[in-house]
Amino acid sequence: xxxxSVLAPVAGRAVPLADVPDPVFSAGMxxxxxxxxxxxxxxEAVAPVAGKVLKLMPHAYVIMTADNVGVLxxxxxxxxxLDGEGFTTHVSQGDEVTAGxxxxxxxxxxxxxxxxxxxxxxxxxxxxxxxNITPDEAVLEGAVLSSGDGLFTAGx
Numbered sequence: 001x002x003x004x005s006v007l008a009p010v011a012g013r014a015v016p017l018a019d020v021p022d023p024v025f026s027a028g029m030x031x032x033x034x035x036x037x038x039x040x041x042x043x044e045a046v047a048p049v050a051g052k053v054l055k056l057m058p059h060a061y062v063i064m065t066a067d068n069v070g071v072l073x074x075x076x077x078x079x080x081x082l083d084g085e086g087f088t089t090h091v092s093q094g095d096e097v098t099a100g101x102x103x104x105x106x107x108x109x110x111x112x113x114x115x116x117x118x119x120x121x122x123x124x125x126x127x128x129x130x131x132n133i134t135p136d137e138a139v140l141e142g143a144v145l146s147s148g149d150g151l152f153t154a155g156x
Contacts, residue, residue, distance in 0.1 A: 002067050003155040007048045007099055009073045010106065010120050011147045012038035014139040017121060022077045025121040030072060032133040033123035034152045036145060038108050040118070045075055045104045046147055047097040048122055056093040058084030061103055062125060069154055070125035075106050077117040086110035100148045124154045 008014070015035040020026045025035070047053075051065040059079040064070045075087065086107040091097055108118045127133060136150040137143070145151070 003153050004049060004065055004067060004069045005153050006033065006071055006122060006124070006151050007046070008036050008145040008147055008149045008151045009045045009048045009103070009122060010036050010038045010043050011145060012036040012120070014136070014141070014143055014145050014151065015119065016135065016139055017123065020077075020119055020121050021117060022121075025074070025123065028128075028130060031123035031125045031127040032130045033071075033121065033127075034135050034139045035119050035121040036151070037119050038106070040108050040112055042105060042107050042109070044102045044147065045073060045106045045120070047099055047101045047103055048073060048151065050097065050099045053091055053093050053095045053097060053103070056089060056091065056103075058082075058087035058089060058104070063097060072121075072123050072125050073103070074121045075104065075118075076111045077119060079111060079116055082111070082114065122151055127154065
């Protein structure tokens, strides 16, 4: 099985997925991965992998790699309720993107002002085996990442 390096879609503090204060993510219901707690400023969220934009919503997106690994980036918790407020998308569903390409502008202060948690879970869709995800050292240390830094490796 091939491995896929998944990059941090935003800058911020790396957080183990189990520490995300939402059971849908922390329990791996959607899949396994890691998260990034972003700075409270307007930031660009980028593609964590190269591939096709399989699903694009203002608050979340899924990129499908050539190896059929679907990576979900969810901008904040419970942000679907905002109907796109605080998010500006820069690509279209079906577009091919490169890792590090800007997908969405994320207005973190607007999310925080609504009383929502801006943390960004990044998971491999439908990954049911947590052992198939290897967090980068930064996640284990709670280190601060730059956008595009390594977050975790899927597969193996």
